[in-house]
Structure formats: structure tokens, C-alpha cells
Amino acid sequence: MHGHQLRLQAEQEHVHFWTDVSVGGLYGAIKRLAAEGLLAPVRTEREGSFPERQVYGITDAGRAALDASRRHAQDEIVLRPDPFDLALTRVDPDRVDELPATVRRRRAELERLLAESADHRRRADPWLSVAEKHALSHREHRLRAEISWHDTLIEALPDIVEDEEAGARHALTGRPSSG
Known part of the structure; x- marks a missing residue:
């Protein structure tokens, strides 16, 4: 999935209401994850006259990090002081x-x-x-x-x-x- 596609899905699903992910911060997050080796470019796509878009895939290191993050989130109770x-x-x-x-x-x-x-x-x-x-x-x-x-x-x-x-x-x- 390319960044624009991910952003549209995040907006449609209103992820900012049930995660601490900002829809506007997705492009920066993709770049950081790629720089850390957790995502890797798979191909470039172009639809019609739209600009080329880089499609990323998750790496093995990314899957391991995602699994660890998911386990931590499922096990951790978060009640921050107000x-x-x-x-x-x-x-x-x-x-x-x-x-x-x-x-x-x-x-x-x-x-x-x-x-x-x-x-x-x-x-x-x-x-x-x-x-x-x-x-x-x-x-x-x-x-x-x-x-x-x-x-x-x-x-x-x-x-x-x-x-x-x-x-x-x-x-x-x-x-x-x-x-």
C-alpha cells in the first residue's frame, strides 16, 4: 500500500479517535520506519496522470517489531495521570x-x-x-x-x-x- 492509500484508509476509519496515530503524520512515520529497516520499497505505481507513488512492504524486522509492539500494547494497562x-x-x-x-x-x-x-x-x-x-x-x-x-x-x-x-x-x- 502506498502512503496516500494508507492516509485515505486512516481517515475513513477515523484512526485518530482510537489510536495515538495522527493521519497527517503517516508520511513521516513511513519514512522513519523505512529508515529503520522496518518497511522496504516494493514497487512504484502510477495511476493515470497522478504522480508516481512508492509502495512499501513490511520487512521481517518490521514484522518482529510489530509483533513486539502489539504484545506490549495488549499486555500494558495505560491510565495516565490527568x-x-x-x-x-x-x-x-x-x-x-x-x-x-x-x-x-x-x-x-x-x-x-x-x-x-x-x-x-x-x-x-x-x-x-x-x-x-x-x-x-x-x-x-x-x-x-x-x-x-x-x-x-x-x-x-x-x-x-x-x-x-x-x-x-x-x-x-x-x-x-x-x-
Whole structure:
């Protein structure tokens, strides 16, 4: 398959929603993989008046690397820390009153991302395998979990704001607050 063909397929299958592969980065990735000996030129094709296109094939070293990468991805659980958690636990005392609006905006953005993801999945669905459909729906499940967590956070916001304000008062006076 040549790079343009791969890019079209990646766009059609919306791979950027269920992988960390950027469709725009495919050409650079092909060149890097070829430079590393993981892909090798097989032939050059030309359709009509279009420019010549280099068709690549995977090498034995590429198959071994792909197998190792696939095994690692299947065995590894990835739950990256969310920078929001650090920001939540280190709220600016002068802006603690903004926290409820910030959290509600985040939740609304998650709802928007969920709707967008579901729409993309529906449009890509005819071109996806059963496994690809599950991989793509994984994003929606994760977004729903984030929305649910934000709902519990919103319920806890009055206590969080009160606690942060009490901590700020304590820092100013050196005494625990009575309130």
C-alpha cells in the first residue's frame, strides 16, 4: 500500500479517535520506519496522470517489531495521570470561587466530545471491523466514565470550596478556621 492509500484508509476509519496515530503524520512515520529497516520499497505505481507513488512492504524486522509492539500494547494497562487532578488539589486560593464554573465547563466539554465521538463512530462504522468498532467505542466508554466522575466532583464542590477556603484562612492566620 502506498502512503496516500494508507492516509485515505486512516481517515475513513477515523484512526485518530482510537489510536495515538495522527493521519497527517503517516508520511513521516513511513519514512522513519523505512529508515529503520522496518518497511522496504516494493514497487512504484502510477495511476493515470497522478504522480508516481512508492509502495512499501513490511520487512521481517518490521514484522518482529510489530509483533513486539502489539504484545506490549495488549499486555500494558495505560491510565495516565490527568493534569487536572494536580490543578484540583492545588487550587489558587484567590480563584477557588471559580472552581465550580470551571468543573461545569469541563463536564460540558466532555459531553461535547462524547457526542462528537459517537457521531464519528456512526459515520466510520461501515468501514470498521468488529474489533475496530470496539476499539472506537472504548473512547466513548472512557468519556462516560469521566462525565460520571465529574458529576461526583460537582456534588462535592461545596465541600471542596469550603475546605480550600478554610485552608487559605489557616495559611493567613496560622490557626485552624472554625467554620
